[in-house]
Amino acid sequence: MRGTAWAMAALLLASGCASYDRTERAKSQIAFGSEVARKGLWREAAFRFEQAIAREPGNARAHNNLAVALEATGEFARALTEYKKALELGPNDSYIRRNYARFAEFYTSYTRTTGKAAGAP
Amino acid sequence: MLPRLRALRAAGVAALALLLAVAPASAGVSQVRLKLPLKPRLPLRGNERLALAPFILVTEAEKARDKRLQNVDLQGEFHRFLKKQVDKKTKLEVIETPPDLKLPTQNLAELSRATEFWRSVGVTTGADVIVSGSLEFRIEDRSGYKTEEYVSPINGQTYYRQVYVEQTGFLFDIVFLVFDGHTGEKLLQDEFKDFRQTGGRRADELQGLFENLFSLENQILNLFVAREREADRYLFTD
Numbered sequence: 133m134r135g136t137a138w139a140m141a142a143l144l145l146a147s148g149c150a151s152y153d154r155t156e157r158a159k160s161q162i163a164f165g166s167e168v169a170r171k172g173l174w175r176e177a178a179f180r181f182e183q184a185i186a187r188e189p190g191n192a193r194a195h196n197n198l199a200v201a202l203e204a205t206g207e208f209a210r211a212l213t214e215y216k217k218a219l220e221l222g223p224n225d226s227y228i229r230r231n232y233a234r235f236a237e238f239y240t241s242y243t244r245t246t247g248k249a250a251g252a253p
Numbered sequence: 254m255l256p257r258l259r260a261l262r263a264a265g266v267a268a269l270a271l272l273l274a275v276a277p278a279s280a281g282v283s284q285v286r287l288k289l290p291l292k293p294r295l296p297l298r299g300n301e302r303l304a305l306a307p308f309i310l311v312t313e314a315e316k317a318r319d320k321r322l323q324n325v326d327l328q329g330e331f332h333r334f335l336k337k338q339v340d341k342k343t344k345l346e347v348i349e350t351p352p353d354l355k356l357p358t359q360n361l362a363e364l365s366r367a368t369e370f371w372r373s374v375g376v377t378t379g380a381d382v383i384v385s386g387s388l389e390f391r392i393e394d395r396s397g398y399k400t401e402e403y404v405s406p407i408n409g410q411t412y413y414r415q416v417y418v419e420q421t422g423f424l425f426d427i428v429f430l431v432f433d434g435h436t437g438e439k440l441l442q443d444e445f446k447d448f449r450q451t452g453g454r455r456a457d458e459l460q461g462l463f464e465n466l467f468s469l470e471n472q473i474l475n476l477f478v479a480r481e482r483e484a485d486r487y488l489f490t491d
Contacts, residue, residue: 166283166489166490167490169488170283170285194489196487197488197489200287227282227489228487234484234485235486238289242292
């Protein structure tokens with residue numbers, strides 16, 4: 133009985149550490165991605181934000197940043213998906229909301245002029 | 254001593270307020286400027302022959318009343334501007350239509366349906382696409398009395414007073430009609446508007462016209478070629 137309790141505690145601690153480690157690694161990918169994005173290296177930035185999402189899929193910030201990077205590289209349909217995901221995960225974040233609103237304005241006029249969802253496969 | 258302490262305290266409060274105000278933007282968020290590609294409105298290859306046909310002048314009737322409009326050859330200036338921009342920023346070949354070419358109607362809706370007329374223009378000029386539409390340029394005198402806040406240097410109280418402000422507004426409204434030179438069918442109809450306001454009643458009308466035109470340049474060229482648009486976005490940094 134005591135052994136089981138110890139095993140459970142160890143498991144919880146290990147999963148907690150792993151989760152903390154994943155968050156930290158996601159953060160470092162976001163930090164690096166945003167740094168290269170500011171230098172205009174948007175494809176590298178998108179790759180870094182994808183890595184952050186792979187480590188922490190529920191990270192609204194990573195989804196937002198990936199959406200911005202996809203927008204910068206002209207992949208608007210994918211950017212829309214990522215903005216929606218970011219908004220779903222962080223509905224009260226004012227930065228994500230503002231980004232999404234501005235993108236929606238642009239994307240609406242863009243699809244109106246081209247007649248189809250741009251960047252769609 | 255007391256006023257000095259008060260001033261120090263006020264400065265401290267102001268600094269704290271400033272710190273709180275900028276904190277959300279600096280705490281892990283930065284603003285980036287993107288250049289978004291804008292696809293051309295017309296599905297062109299890029300090397301077509303483009304004929305510039307006359308435009309309907311909406312304000313022609315007002316020329317008799319407004320002397321300042323008489324100084325502006327709107328048709329000529331707009332054609333020259335459009336030809337120069339298309340020559341400089343696209344690979345389209347610009348063809349001028351014959352100088353005696355008369356539009357079959359002065360009604361925009363009827364002009365957009367004059368398929369036979371546009372097909373014949375296409376045959377005569379050998380153009381792949383023909384551009385026409387309507388132009389409107391108005392000079393608006395917006396001078397008048399406006400209410401202004403005024404703090405009296407004698408008693409420090411705020412009063413309201415009427416002041417005369419001289420302002421001129423330039424309104425430019427263009428409707429583009431683009432036709433297929435082979436079939437005469439309408440390919441696109443779009444409208445662009447711009448309003449500029451300048452101080453002073455005697456602002457130059459030609460300068461006003463070109464301010465309108467240059468502010469619409471990107472949108473006009475985007476009819477024919479891809480352009481870029483700048484947009485700001487927020488990026489999280491951690």
